[in-house]
Amino acid sequence: MTDYDILSSIINTVDTQKDTINKSMSEMNEWINNYNETITTFGLYSFYYDNENNKCYEKVIDKYKYTVCPLKDVKQDYTSLGSFDKWDNTTRSISYTQGKTCFGGLDRSATVHFECGIKDEILSVNEMSKCVYDIVFKTPNECFN
Numbered sequence: 754m755t756d757y758d759i760l761s762s763i764i765n766t767v768d769t770q771k772d773t774i775n776k777s778m779s780e781m782n783e784w785i786n787n788y789n790e791t792i793t794t795f796g797l798y799s800f801y802y803d804n805e806n807n808k809c810y811e812k813v814i815d816k817y818k819y820t821v822c823p824l825k826d827v828k829q830d831y832t833s834l835g836s837f838d839k840w841d842n843t844t845r846s847i848s849y850t851q852g853k854t855c856f857g858g859l860d861r862s863a864t865v866h867f868e869c870g871i872k873d874e875i876l877s878v879n880e881m882s883k884c885v886y887d888i889v890f891k892t893p894n895e896c897f898n
């Protein structure tokens with residue numbers, strides 16, 4: 754083997770590896786683009802649907818334990834504050850309706866607002882008007898927007 758042969762064999766190997774790396778990089782970019790598109794178009798709905806469908810989060814605030822199951826419902830102890838209604842991509846929130854009927858005839862309802870945070874957790878719950886609840890939920894999923 755001449756020096757030339759050795760050199761061209763090295764160059765060939767490097768070229769092949771470069772092709773392989775470029776190919777996996779373009780696959781990775783495609784995956785990232787799809788992921789970003791899914792998150793911006795369908796928001797947390799798709800994320801929770803794929804990954805967190807069965808997870809619920811709890812927090813005790815004042816005298817009640819609040820439970821948020823993002824794709825299912827929201828509870829104040831055993832009282833339903835509403836069931837999943839819809840995801841709003843503009844306000845980055847999910848509304849929950851038709852909770853347990855409140856004194857006076859109104860059904861309880863809730864809105865969960867998703868904000869960027871280092872882990873998935875309920876941050877706060879406020880009863881905006883009687884039996885209408887506003888919940889702030891922190892999640893890393895909201896940090897990509």
Ligand code: MAN
Nearest residue numbers: 829832855856880882883884
């Ligand atoms: C319970 C809770 C309160 C709500 C009252 C209405 O005490 O669900 O949040 O204001 O009922 O009667």
